[in-house]
Amino acid sequence: MTTWNLQGTVNHLLICGGSSCKKHKGEEVAEAIEDEIEKQGAGRLIHTTVTRCNGRCSDSCVVISYPEGVWYKEITPKLGKALVRRLLEGERLEDNVVYTYEGQFLAAAERGTKGKKKK
Numbered sequence: 001m002t003t004w005n006l007q008g009t010v011n012h013l014l015i016c017g018g019s020s021c022k023k024h025k026g027e028e029v030a031e032a033i034e035d036e037i038e039k040q041g042a043g044r045l046i047h048t049t050v051t052r053c054n055g056r057c058s059d060s061c062v063v064i065s066y067p068e069g070v071w072y073k074e075i076t077p078k079l080g081k082a083l084v085r086r087l088l089e090g091e092r093l094e095d096n097v098v099y100t101y102e103g104q105f106l107a108a109a110e111r112g113t114k115g116k117k118k119k
């Protein structure tokens, strides 16, 4: 068990570890993100958590970045590394953004599956 001091953390990446994302290299994505964070010396800036299914399996592998609330789709290990570098530059991985957050989730135009309407 670990209890990190998260003071000063600027991004929290939620990396999907659900079964669909695992089939799309989810574990390798998580490893690649961790490796890049270490390579960049950014362990105090970017925290990661592997989650269960985030409910967007068609977008596998899903990575969500907080506090900005951006959902990324189809993240590969290579794109996971690129995402870390972009975040450290204060940028997004624009081509993979599927949702942004502005008081509510907003779908990025023509990206990702529409999905079922929630009741």
Ligand code: FES
Binding pocket: 016, 017, 018, 019, 020, 021, 022, 052, 053, 054, 055, 056, 057, 058, 060, 061, 062
């Ligand atoms: S398994 Fe990742 S969104 Fe469902």
